[in-house]
Amino acid sequence: MAVLDLSEVSKSYRTHLSVRRYWILRDLSLSVREGEIFGFIGPNGAGKTTTIKLALGLLFPDGGTVELFGQEASRPEARRHVGFLPENPYFYDYLTGFEFLDFHARLFGIRSPGRRRRVLDLLERVGLANRADRQLRLYSKGMLQRIGLAQALVNDPRLVILDEPMSGLDPIGRREVRDLILDLKASGRTVFFSTHILSDTEMICDRVGMLVKGSLKAVGAVEDLLHGETPPYWEVALRWQGREALPCGRVVSCREDRLLVRVESRPDLHRLLAFLDRPGATLVSVAPARRSLEDLLLREVRGDVVPAAGPESGPQAEEEGMRHAG
Amino acid sequence: MKRARAARTAGAPLAATAGGLILLAALMQMRLDAVVRAGEGPSPLLYLPSGRYLKVVSLGFDPILADALYLWSIQYYSNYRIEDRYSNLEHIYKDIITEIDPHHLDAYLTGALIMSAEARRPDLALALLDKGIERNPGAWILAFDAGYLCYQDLRDYARAGAYFEKALRAPDVHPQVRRFSAEMTNRAGDRRASLKEWVAIHQTSPDDYVRTIAWNHVHDLKVQIDLEDLTFAVAAYRSRAGRLPRRLDDLVPAGLVSSVPLDPEERPYEYEPVAGRVAYGGSRVLGR
Amino acid sequence: MPGRILAIALNTFREAIRNRILYLLLAFAVALILCARALSLMTVGSEEKIIKDFGLATIDVFGVLTAVLLGISLVSREIERRTVLVLLAKPMHRAEFVIGKYCGLVLTLLVNTAVMGLSFFGLLLALGIADRAILLAVVMLFLQFLLITALAILFSCLSNPIVSCMLTLALYVIGHLLWSFDLLKARITSEAGRAICTLLYYTLPNLGNFDIKGQVVHGLPVPAGVIGWAVLYLALYGTGVLLLACAVFRRKELQ
Numbered sequence: 001m002a003v004l005d006l007s008e009v010s011k012s013y014r015t016h017l018s019v020r021r022y023w024i025l026r027d028l029s030l031s032v033r034e035g036e037i038f039g040f041i042g043p044n045g046a047g048k049t050t051t052i053k054l055a056l057g058l059l060f061p062d063g064g065t066v067e068l069f070g071q072e073a074s075r076p077e078a079r080r081h082v083g084f085l086p087e088n089p090y091f092y093d094y095l096t097g098f099e100f101l102d103f104h105a106r107l108f109g110i111r112s113p114g115r116r117r118r119v120l121d122l123l124e125r126v127g128l129a130n131r132a133d134r135q136l137r138l139y140s141k142g143m144l145q146r147i148g149l150a151q152a153l154v155n156d157p158r159l160v161i162l163d164e165p166m167s168g169l170d171p172i173g174r175r176e177v178r179d180l181i182l183d184l185k186a187s188g189r190t191v192f193f194s195t196h197i198l199s200d201t202e203m204i205c206d207r208v209g210m211l212v213k214g215s216l217k218a219v220g221a222v223e224d225l226l227h228g229e230t231p232p233y234w235e236v237a238l239r240w241q242g243r244e245a246l247p248c249g250r251v252v253s254c255r256e257d258r259l260l261v262r263v264e265s266r267p268d269l270h271r272l273l274a275f276l277d278r279p280g281a282t283l284v285s286v287a288p289a290r291r292s293l294e295d296l297l298l299r300e301v302r303g304d305v306v307p308a309a310g311p312e313s314g315p316q317a318e319e320e321g322m323r324h325a326g
Numbered sequence: 327m328k329r330a331r332a333a334r335t336a337g338a339p340l341a342a343t344a345g346g347l348i349l350l351a352a353l354m355q356m357r358l359d360a361v362v363r364a365g366e367g368p369s370p371l372l373y374l375p376s377g378r379y380l381k382v383v384s385l386g387f388d389p390i391l392a393d394a395l396y397l398w399s400i401q402y403y404s405n406y407r408i409e410d411r412y413s414n415l416e417h418i419y420k421d422i423i424t425e426i427d428p429h430h431l432d433a434y435l436t437g438a439l440i441m442s443a444e445a446r447r448p449d450l451a452l453a454l455l456d457k458g459i460e461r462n463p464g465a466w467i468l469a470f471d472a473g474y475l476c477y478q479d480l481r482d483y484a485r486a487g488a489y490f491e492k493a494l495r496a497p498d499v500h501p502q503v504r505r506f507s508a509e510m511t512n513r514a515g516d517r518r519a520s521l522k523e524w525v526a527i528h529q530t531s532p533d534d535y536v537r538t539i540a541w542n543h544v545h546d547l548k549v550q551i552d553l554e555d556l557t558f559a560v561a562a563y564r565s566r567a568g569r570l571p572r573r574l575d576d577l578v579p580a581g582l583v584s585s586v587p588l589d590p591e592e593r594p595y596e597y598e599p600v601a602g603r604v605a606y607g608g609s610r611v612l613g614r
Numbered sequence: 615m616p617g618r619i620l621a622i623a624l625n626t627f628r629e630a631i632r633n634r635i636l637y638l639l640l641a642f643a644v645a646l647i648l649c650a651r652a653l654s655l656m657t658v659g660s661e662e663k664i665i666k667d668f669g670l671a672t673i674d675v676f677g678v679l680t681a682v683l684l685g686i687s688l689v690s691r692e693i694e695r696r697t698v699l700v701l702l703a704k705p706m707h708r709a710e711f712v713i714g715k716y717c718g719l720v721l722t723l724l725v726n727t728a729v730m731g732l733s734f735f736g737l738l739l740a741l742g743i744a745d746r747a748i749l750l751a752v753v754m755l756f757l758q759f760l761l762i763t764a765l766a767i768l769f770s771c772l773s774n775p776i777v778s779c780m781l782t783l784a785l786y787v788i789g790h791l792l793w794s795f796d797l798l799k800a801r802i803t804s805e806a807g808r809a810i811c812t813l814l815y816y817t818l819p820n821l822g823n824f825d826i827k828g829q830v831v832h833g834l835p836v837p838a839g840v841i842g843w844a845v846l847y848l849a850l851y852g853t854g855v856l857l858l859a860c861a862v863f864r865r866k867e868l869q
Contacts, residue, residue, distance in 0.1 A: 338861075340860055343854075344861060345854070346854075347850045347853050347854030352817070354851075355820055355847055358823055358840065358844060358847060361837055361840055379664070
């Protein structure tokens with residue numbers, strides 16, 4: 001069952017003074033299944049945040065339908081089981097961490113006896129239990145992100161929507177968010193998040209949707225998207241103190257006894273690895289330099305910049321679109 | 327597309343309800359206005375503190391405040407339903423508006439007009455104008471207005487003349503004021519001075535029309551003065567000689583006139599020896 | 615639903631209480647009220663009237679300023695700075711947000727007006743010129759603040775903080791000059807002109823309805839009808855404005 005379903009959704013933008021419309025999304029169709037982690041990727045200005053806002057009833061589509069758990073997204077009840085964390089969130093500065101979560105809990109109608117317990121648990125879970133009495137004004141960015149995540153989970157939602165949850169976090173923070181998302185999936189929740197940090201996406205997403213200039217260029221499991229992209233080469237880092245030449249591959253760089261060798265085929269790789277199975281040789285690492293999502297994305301983005309006829313395409317339109325979009 | 331548009335118009339019932347409520351509120355407003363009108367007490371402005379206090383409180387906006395009050399006062403005094411509206415004329419114009427802005431000429435003029443023409447209190451009007459004249463010596467119109475008031479309502483020509491003279495001291499005074507002044511001098515009784523003024527006007531005016539007017543006045547004044555002088559001389563002759571002179575020329579050797587004046591048309595004045603009356607053969611231009 | 619409205623209202627109140635603007639305005643107001651005594655030295659013969667006039671005028675001006683500035687800062691700025699996104703993503707009607715904010719502001723203004731009113735009344739008591747009718751005038755001023763706050767919220771839903779601030783203040787000024795529309799109508803000769811005057815007179819908010827300062831200071835009786843109809847007017851007009859705000863906010867795109 002689709003927890004989030006966008007069907008032929010279009011959204012345009014028009015500044016107050018001009019008549020021209022800028023299309024942010026065009027006939028976007030997207031479906032998120034229960035229990036999956038869906039990564040929504042794309043360059044800045046592609047329309048990711050706009051899509052998320054449409055999903056939450058914060059914006060209204062020009063055309064098409066948006067449904068949450070089978071209900072129209074603009075209806076308040078559709079969001080009962082949804083948690084949301086916006087990008088660069090602004091919260092009420094003057095509230096303390098506890099008050100903030102308590103307020104949001106009240107908005108869900110969570111009643112007094114259990115509410116306090118729930119808030120404390122959440123604070124514990126995001127690691128802010130000892131900062132609960134400080135005003136949000138005094139929180140660091142990482143802390144704000146964490147309290148934001150706590151807020152998104154206050155109603156124990158079935159679907160969690162996160163807009164750039166890892167932006168501005170240090171690697172530790174990013175790791176924590178990744179773990180949280182995986183935890184959520186483990187307990188049966190669905191997570192939909194947008195990001196432009198592709199490495200994280202590859203690691204944790206079940207499915208990925210790639211949005212470029214308002215259209216979905218690719219959607220599916222990561223492996224499927226990169227299917228058929230056999231690695232063109234491997235990079236093998238090794239230490240070889242002997243004098244014998246390596247059986248195959250090309251030395252890319254060399255420093256004292258450390259070598260970086262490039263091997264072009266699988267049989268060659270095996271040959272090299274077998275060679276290293278002798279005294280004086282140490283294998284340091286093998287890195288398949290396969291096509292990644294990043295390559296795919298760059299290809300999709302660059303591929304569209306081939307100019308077509310008509311006033312709406314071209315670099316200026318792209319600029320405009322990016323400025324007004326998500 | 328259709329579903330989106332349908333959702334958009336769903337806000338219409340809310341807006342319609344809002345409109346309905348505002349309509350009902352308008353009804354409440356009408357009832358409120360009715361209550362207020364029924365119990366219409368003295369106007370709130372009557373309880374304004376003094377103008378000097380207002381000037382301080384207005385924080386530099388005194389001209390605007392004076393204007394606003396002036397505008398209000400016009401509306402107030404045009405409202406014939408308020409029966410006792412004249413009871414605070416002086417307070418409003420003299421103590422408040424002109425205190426806030428002493429150079430607000432309209433306030434003086436209109437206030438004086440209301441005071442004299444509608445409230446029939448020329449004394450108040452003159453007091454107001456006096457204040458204006460004192461604070462605005464260059465504004466001849468105030469003195470002129472005061473003079474005109476004395477002339478028209480009080481028929482106090484001497485006082486009017488004094489005001490007109492004050493007005494004449496201003497550098498850019500309207501030339502007609504001089505003519506008024508000259509005429510007031512006449513009305514006040516000093517014909518000779520009046521004649522002098524009219525002669526001066528005649529000589530200095532560049533305008534044919536004005537010169538004609540001046541000449542007319544000079545003409546009649548001369549006749550009046552001459553007749554007065556001659557009648558006086560005839561009477562003096564009679565009391566001295568015991569009889570009326572036979573001819574006007576007889577007055578000269580008697581030393582009562584230095585010479586017998588001719589009338590403006592250069593004819594001798596008519597003299598009727600039996601009754602001793604001197605008369606002018608022509609007709610007075612201004613018919614007086 | 616009422617639970618959510620209450621939660622938002624209390625949160626708004628909490629936000630207002632922790633906002634420095636409120637305290638600055640309040641402190642200034644109370645200081646000015648107490649200075650009324652000094653001002654009365656500048657006049658002759660009507661000290662009591664000056665103190666009462668000045669005190670009521672101060673409460674009026676500062677109440678309006680607080681209503682507008684708080685209303686704009688708590689609603690318009692919130693919408694502009696996107697703090698509102700997280701709230702509206704909850705399962706609640708947008709109208710609950712509007713009404714909750716309004717209730718929170720009303721609560722704040724209540725406290726605010728009470729502080730100003732009581733310190734003023736305290737001064738009057740100390741000077742021996744206290745009169746219960748003054749409290750009635752303060753209550754009527756409070757009603758005026760309620761209407762202004764509703765308008766501030768309506769404009770906040772329509773545009774950015776600065777514009778909505780200007781519009782609200784403009785309507786405040788117009789609202790106090792509506793009595794002149796009647797006079798204007800008498801002088802306009804065209805039927806269309808008169809109709810427009812009448813329409814404007816009844817559609818724009820008539821804030822003069824809540825102004826009984828003059829009568830109270832002079833000890834004149836205030837007819838019960840004046841209070842009664844004014845309250846009804848506020849109830850209907852204010853609700854209308856809030857409903858309009860809800861309607862506008864309902865379809866507002868939150869970029």
